[in-house]
Amino acid sequence: MSGYVAMNVRDPNPPGFGAPGDQGPVLLHELGHVMGLGHVDRPGAIMEPSGGGVTDFGPGDLEGLRRVGREAGCVVAPPAPAGLAAPRPAG
Numbered sequence: 609m610s611g612y613v614a615m616n617v618r619d620p621n622p623p624g625f626g627a628p629g630d631q632g633p634v635l636l637h638e639l640g641h642v643m644g645l646g647h648v649d650r651p652g653a654i655m656e657p658s659g660g661g662v663t664d665f666g667p668g669d670l671e672g673l674r675r676v677g678r679e680a681g682c683v684v685a686p687p688a689p690a691g692l693a694a695p696r697p698a699g
């Protein structure tokens with residue numbers, strides 16, 4: 609699993625997590641893909657292709673994240689794409 613999400617500062621959708629389609633739920637959907645989740649045909653799931661009409665991960669999304677997360681074991685973070693700074697350790 610690897611990937612990254614690029615944010616467009618000109619995104620016309622409203623910021624925040626107040627409504628489906630706001631930038632926050634869209635970001636959660638895209639981060640779900642980065643974590644290895646695909647689309648599901650289930651309203652109420654943020655991994656539904658159009659976001660499922662929700663503002664947060666639903667039970668099925670969380671089950672999917674659980675399966676690709678801890679149960680799948682540790683992963684090695686890929687290098688940052690060229691031109692992007694890698695995070696610095698705190699301290």
Ligand SMILES: [Zn+2]
Nearest residue numbers: 637641647657
């Ligand atoms: Zn998607």
